[in-house]
Every structure is written in C-alpha cells, then in structure tokens.
Amino acid sequence: xxxxxxxxxxxxxxxxxxxxxxxxxxxxxxxxxxxxxxxxxxxxxxxxxxxxxxxxxxxxxxxxxxxxxxxxxxxxxxxxxxxxxxxxxxxxxxxxxxxxxxxxxxxxxxxxxxxxxxxxxxxxxxxxxxxxxxxxxxxxxxxxxxxxxxxxxxxxxxxxxxxxxxxxxxxxxxxxxxxxxxxxxxxxxxxxxxxxxxxxxxxxxxxxxxxxxxxxxxxxxxxxxxxxxxxxxxxxxxxxxxxxxxxxxxxxxxxxxxxxxxxxxxxxxxxxxxxxxxxxxxxxxxxxxxxxxxxxxxxxxxxxxxxxxxxxxxxxxxxxxxxxxxxxxxxxxxxxxxxxxxxxxxxxxxxxxxxxxxxxxxxxxxxxxxxxxxxxxxxxxxxxxxxxxxxxxxxxxxxxxxxxxxxxxxxxxxxxxxxxxxxxxxxxxxxxxxxxxxxxxxxxxxxxxxxxxxxxxxx
Numbered sequence: 196x197x198x199x200x201x202x203x204x205x206x207x208x209x210x211x212x213x214x215x216x217x218x219x220x221x222x223x224x225x226x227x228x229x230x231x232x233x234x235x236x237x238x239x240x241x242x243x244x245x246x247x248x249x250x251x252x253x254x255x256x257x258x259x260x261x262x263x264x265x266x267x268x269x270x271x272x273x274x275x276x277x278x279x280x281x282x283x284x285x286x287x288x289x290x291x292x293x294x295x296x297x298x299x300x301x302x303x304x305x306x307x308x309x310x311x312x313x314x315x316x317x318x319x320x321x322x323x324x325x326x327x328x329x330x331x332x333x334x335x336x337x338x339x340x341x342x343x344x345x346x347x348x349x350x351x352x353x354x355x356x357x358x359x360x361x362x363x364x365x366x367x368x369x370x371x372x373x374x375x376x377x378x379x380x381x382x383x384x385x386x387x388x389x390x391x392x393x394x395x396x397x398x399x400x401x402x403x404x405x406x407x408x409x410x411x412x413x414x415x416x417x418x419x420x421x422x423x424x425x426x427x428x429x430x431x432x433x434x435x436x437x438x439x440x441x442x443x444x445x446x447x448x449x450x451x452x453x454x455x456x457x458x459x460x461x462x463x464x465x466x467x468x469x470x471x472x473x474x475x476x477x478x479x480x481x482x483x484x485x486x487x488x489x490x491x492x493x494x495x496x497x498x499x500x501x502x503x504x505x506x507x508x509x510x511x512x513x514x515x516x517x518x519x520x521x522x523x524x525x526x527x528x529x530x531x532x533x534x535x536x537x538x539x540x541x542x543x544x545x546x547x548x549x550x551x552x553x554x555x556x557x558x559x560x561x562x563x564x565x566x567x568x569x570x571x572x573x574x575x576x577x578x579x580x581x582x583x584x585x586x587x588x589x590x591x592x593x594x595x596x597x598x599x600x601x602x603x604x605x606x607x608x609x610x611x612x613x614x615x616x617x618x619x620x621x622x623x624x625x626x627x628x629x630x631x632x633x634x635x636x637x638x639x640x641x642x643x644x645x646x647x648x649x650x651x652x653x654x
C-alpha cells in the first residue's frame with residue numbers, strides 16, 4: 196500500500212514537472228539584435244526586461260520589451276514582441292497598431308496597410324475615434340505613397356481633409372501633377388488655419404513658380420521667410436520619444452539633466468566630465484553636445500586651460516564652428532592674448548547668423564581695443580535680432596532694432612535691405628523703396644534689393 200502511494204506520488208510529480216518543463220520549453224524566447232550591434236548601456240537596461248518575459252511570459256512584459264526596442268529603432272525585433280503580446284491578448288488594438296507601425300518602418304507597407312485597414316473598420320465613435328481614424332488614414336496614405344500608388348494615396352488624403360498633414364500631402368500631389376488651380380485654393384485654406392506654416396508656404400511658392408506669376412512668387416517668398424510653424428508630417432512617430440528616453444544613453448542623459456538643475460559650476464563640471472567619459476567612443480550625438488556644454492561651464496569658471504583641452508577634443512571630432520572659435524577666443528582673452536582672440540572672433544563672425552554670438556564678438560573686439568570693428572559687430576547683432584523679430588511678425592520691434600543697427604553702421608547695405616523688407620510688411624511702400632535704393636547705392640550688385648525695388652514700383 197505504501198509502495199503504491201509512493202509510486203502515485205512520483206507519477207504525479209513527474210507529470211507536473213514534465214508539464215512545467217513543456218510550458219517553459221513552449222514559451223517563445225525574445226529575439227534581440229546582436230549584442231555587438233547594440234549600445235552596451237541599452238543592453239544593460241534591457242536585460243531585466245528579457246529575464247522578466249522569460250520568467251512569466253506575461254503580455255505587458257512583452258509590451259514593455261517591445262517598446263524598449265522600438266525606442267531604439269529595432270523595429271523588426273519590436274514587432275515580434277508585439278505579436279507575442281497580441282497572441283496573449285488577441286483583443287488588443289494597441290498591439291495591432293504597434294505591429295502596423297513596425298511593418299511600415301521596415302518596408303512591409305502592404306502588410307502594414309492591411310493592419311491599418313482592419314483597425315480602421317473597428318474604431319469607436321466619438322472624438323477619440325475621429326482622431327484615431329484621421330491618423331490611420333494618413334498612415335495608409337503614406338504607405339500608398341511609398342508604393343507609388345498615387346491614385347490610392349490621393350483618394351484617402353481627400354477623405355481626410357480635416358487632418359493638416361493629409362491636406363499637405365494632397366496639395367503636394369496636386370502640384371506634382373500640374374493641377375495648380377486645384378492645389379492653390381487648398382493651400383490658401385490651410386494657410387488661413389496656420390498662417391505661419393513653413394510647409395504650406397513652401398508649397399505655395401512652388402505653385403506660383405509653376406504658374407510663372409513672378410509678383411506672386413515674390414510675395415510668397417517674403418511670407419516664407421517669416422514662416423515659423425511646421426506641420427508635423429510624421430505625427431504617428433511621436434509616441435516613440437518617451438521610450439527612447441527610458442533606456443540606454445538617453446536615460447543617462449535625462450538623469451543627468453535632472454541632477455544638474457541646482458548644482459554649482461564645479462559640480463556641473465564634474466557631472467559633465469563623468470558623462471563625457473561614459474559616452475566616449477559611442478555612436479551618439481550627445482558626446483559633442485556635452486563637450487560644448489563643458490566648454491561653456493569652464494568659461495564661466497574662468498578655466499582657460501580646460502577650455503583648450505575640450506576644444507581640442509571637439510576639433511578631433513572635426514567640429515569647427517563659430518561656438519568653438521568663440522570659446523577659444525574668450526579663453527585667450529583670459530590669458531590677455533587679445534590680438535589672437537580678436538582674430539578668432541572675426542573668423543567666428545563669418546560662420547554664424549546668431550545675434551547673441553555676434554554680440555559676443557562685439558564684446559571681444561571691444562576688449563581687444565578694436566572699437567570700430569566692435570561697433571560694426573554690435574550693429575550686425577542688432578540687425579540679425581531685428582530679422583528674428585521680423586520672422587516672428589513682431590514688426591514694430593524689428594523696425595526699431597534695424598533703426599538702431601543703421602545708427603551704428605549706416606554703411607551696411609544688408610541693413611538697408613532688411614529694413615526695406617520690414618517697411619514693406621508694415622505697408623510703407625515709399626519708405627521701403629527708399630531703403631532698397633540706399634542698399635543699392637552701397638552695393639549695386641545686390642540683386643534682391645533691385646528685384647524688390649522693381650516690385651515696389653509696380654505697386
């Protein structure tokens with residue numbers, strides 16, 4: 196009797212162990228990119244997620260792993276995770292939309308479109324459903340464009356005119372097929388909704404050029420120069436950004452940004468040095484950015500030797516720009532080598548249109564004893580600042596800044612031209628004409644001033 200009980204217990208235990216072994220063996224293993232192709236910091240962060248899906252095979256663990264891979268651009272591997280999530284939770288629309296996106300990003304546009312069409316048929320009613328339908332239709336249209344099925348793309352964009360990116364794509368298709376008379380009203384309606392739209396202003400300029408209407412081209416070009424707002428052409432990708440910031444290099448950078456908010460300059464320099472050491476030799480844009488920040492911090496700390504070392508690291512990366520030249524110039528100024536500092540500052544002025552940098556150049560030249568050159572740089576800084584105000588439609592401020600610029604350096608033809616543009620925008624045609632003439636008096640080869648003067652005469 197005891198023997199039978201022991202045998203029964205052994206059979207039950209063996210069966211249960213076999214079942215558990217089968218369950219473990221039947222679980223899909225996550226497929227990851229080769230470790231040598233991944234950022235080691237990302238590998239370190241993703242290991243616990245891999246362990247978790249291997250342990251529990253839970254749907255939300257698969258989703259989390261998929262989102263981590265998605266944030267780093269590993270779309271095909273992320274898609275496998277989302278497919279496992281969908282198998283475990285077949286009713287999940289989120290998983291299907293993630294799969295559709297990954298298929299789109301890996302060039303499997305036909306499969307992606309099928310997924311999106313299936314999602315489109317089952318969207319809910321109401322405002323949220325309307326937003327989802329617009330987004331899905333737009334993604335389908337972009338897939339058709341990639342497949343050069345322009346008729347299908349045009350048709351679905353026409354169904355989606357409430358969505359600005361779809362209106363943009365439709366207008367672009369109309370221009371490409373020389374249907375300018377149909378494209379222009381669509382563009383103008385869109386510009387009424389977003390008057391400072393960079394993308395729609397670009398389309399407007401293309402359309403007028405196709406028509407050969409040079410007066411309209413001139414007006415559109417001026418409006419384009421003041422356009423600021425950009426229609427998002429890839430709005431479906433916005434959801435990826437939080438996942439990118441949670442893992443790998445980007446997670447360390449985010450943690451750094453949170454830590455340094457209240458620190459001293461010495462603490463900030465130490466944090467930057469640690470982060471630069473961590474990022475060294477990794478394929479990331481953060482490395483040169485943090486070198487630039489370290490140069491700025493050491494400038495505030497008045498450490499010219501450290502600035503020189505950091506600039507050399509940037510030069511080794513083939514980074515030679517106005518900012519690096521100015522850091523060098525300011526560090527030389529700390530060592531009272533003002534002649535060299537002034538030379539570098541003048542070179543920096545040829546490489547930038549940033550008004551703040553030109554003001555720094557003016558300060559360096561002034562400290563170097565070059566008062567006339569300093570005044571010209573200060574005038575240039577005011578002019579550039581005025582044109583920023585002009586592009587932001589702050590015309591009164593722009594006019595005042597150009598007046599100040601000309602009071603310091605009336606010999607600058609570009610300042611007269613820029614003030615002429617502002618006068619035109621203010622409706623002061625006669626004043627604009629006078630400024631364009633003043634520009635040509637100082638620079639007869641200024642073609643844009645001549646064109647504007649001709650255009651102003653015709654008004």
